[in-house]
Amino acid sequence: MTRTDDEVAGLVLAAGGGRRLGGRPKALLTHRGRPLVEHA
Structure with a gap:
């Protein structure tokens, strides 16, 4: 697997106070x- 210029980012929403x-x-x-x- 080779690295590309694309980046992957993720957000995990955790609702709360x-x-x-x-x-x-x-x-x-x-x-x-x-x-x-x-x-989201």
């Missing part, structure tokens, strides 16, 4: 300018 994130719902955090839930 986000206590460690200051109480913000994790699904509403942004990635590349959009809420995570929009990437």
